[in-house]
Amino acid sequence: MASSLIFTVSRREPVLVAPAKPTPHEFKPLSDIDDQEGLRFYSSGIHFYRNDPSKEGRDPARVIKEALGKVLVHYHPIAGRLREWPGRKLVVECTGEGVVFVEANADVRLEEFGNAPSPPFPCVEELLYDTESLGSDLDCPFLFVQVTRLKCGGFIFGLRINHTIMDAPGVVQFLTALGEMARGAAAPTVPPVWERELLTARCPPRITHVHPEYEFSAATDVMTTVPLSDMVNRSFFFGPREISALRKYAPPHLRPTSSRFELITASVWRSRTAALGYDPDDEVRVLFVVNARGRRSPPLPSGYYGNALAFPVASSAAGRLRRSPLGYALEVVKKAKASVTDEYMQSVADLMVLQGRPHFAMARTYLVSDVTRAGFEAVDFGWGEGVYGGPASAGIGGAGVASFYTWHRNGKGEEGILVPMCLPGPAMERFQMEMESLTQEPAFDPYDSNTNMKNISIVSRDMKMSRL
Incomplete structure (x- = not known):
């Protein structure tokens, strides 16, 4: 099993890779969406590639290192360093110093990671550069590659x-x-665009939306009191059969308009809340990352590579969420997701300036990020598409508080969405029972007026769960 796999990695000394040609020395402010507190960290990604016999004699480390120098000519801010100006405003000084590159060898074969590798990966920290010891990210490289x-x-x-x-x-x-550069291209097909001023606060700034995602809460969360040793990790697969079942638990008027993301998020949030046993009056929330690129008018230019995201939040009293049919959670999630408009994004940028660039609140909150359509798995350095490409870990911001949704092909060859979950042992058993019930095709339409089950929910299961 890949989960019990242990191997050794030997690294060479890290080196700096600078742009292959001279680049401008300038100061480039980040946007007011970029520099919020919740994004001031290093995110991790990992890509697995098979051996290609036709590439015999080509060293992927050397190829990628050379390509880095070439691509940094076009993305020269990434070769710079982060500075902080008054008002906690982050600015890139384009120094051309470069990014960190490490080459390594591991005494393990790709097949030992399993037929369909997915997080959590064994020995993952051995496959990534350690940024924990950096402390502040100011005056540090933006990118570390191994x-x-x-x-x-x-x-x-x-x-x-x-x-x-x-x-x-x-x-x-x-x-x-x-x-593209690793495969011999002279320039990127999509030229990078900076233009961070497009997501900058107005002058004077003014908050025009309610933003509960940034409202501080002193509420305690059961997830923060459980030792890591008592946590259990499992992943849940949502293929065509599971999505079809979830859709049938939704009210008829929501079935054709609900996306896979909305159906999964509503069901996972509801089942997780029931599994953790929150008090009925506790406010519980689900925070999700929404890509604002296609929601602006006019849209952001092609090639824009800054943060164009929002963190809308859906909230409910825990008791109501558990007692109500899935349609209730689905309505709340859809409403929050639809709230992200041009003016909403502008309001977030203005809030950052007026309130000191706060972190989004995480008390009794579950954060989800859907990267299934980002295209990580399609990245090709000359050895074809990856066996896996995407987040290096199952979650964000600590055990149990967040999950990445990733594209996955299961052992049966079915394609779908994989949702990792981290919960205390007893809660995980309850969560799994909830999800197994919701992803089984119902014997009848729960909203069919010809049955006496119009108001079917998970109430009966909740009653059983309370006895566990």
Whole structure:
């Protein structure tokens, strides 16, 4: 089993890779969406590649290192360093110093990670550069890359990148360009666009929306009191059959308009709340990342690689969420997601300036980020598409508080969405029972007026759960 896999990685000394040609020395302010507190960290990604016999004699580490220097000519701010101006305003000084590159070797074969690798990965910290010891991210490189050769001839590409300079679509755009350069292109197909002023606060700034995602809460959360040793990790697969079942638990008027993301998020949030046993009056929330690129008019220019995201929040009293049919949670999630408009994004940027760039609140909150459509798995450095490409860990911001939704092909060859979950042992058993029930096709339409089950919910199961 990959989960019990142990292997050794030997690293060479890290080196700085600078742009292959001279680049301008200038100061480039980040946007007021980029520099919020919740994005001031290094996000991690990992890509697994098979051996390609036709590439015999080509070293992926050397190829990618050379391509880095070339692509940084076009993405020269990434070769700079982060500075902080008054008002906690973050600015990139384009110094051309470069990014960190490490080459390594591991005594393990790709097949030992399983047929369909997915997080959590064994020994993942050995495959990524350690940024924990950096302390502040000011005056540090934006990007750390490690290429690890495997015994089978395949390799693993790992990166850590400061989230303030780009979001997931931005990372995919950059990695796609890096792959193009590695395959011999003279320039990226999509030229990078900075233009961070498009997501900057007005003058004077003014908050025009309610933003509960940034309202501080002193509420305690059961998830913060459980030792890590008592936590259990499992992943839940949502393929066509599971999505079809969830859709049938939704009210008829919501079935055709509800996305896979909305159905999964509503059901996972509801089942997680029931499993954790919150008090009925506790406010529980689900916070999700929404890509604002397609929600602006006019849209952001093609090639924009900064953070263009929002964190709308859906909230409910825990008791009502548990007692109500799935349609209630679905309505709340859809309403929150639809709230992200041009003016909403502008209001967030203005709030950052007026309130000191706060962190989004996480008390009794579950954060989800859907990266299934980002295109991580399609990044090609010359060895074809990855066996896996995407987040290096199952969650964000600590055990149990968040999950990445990733594209996955299960052992049966079915394609779908994989949702990792981290919960205390007893809660995990309750959560699994909830999800198994919701992803089984109902014997009848719960909203059919010809039955006496019009108001079917999970109430009966909740009653059983309370006895566990």
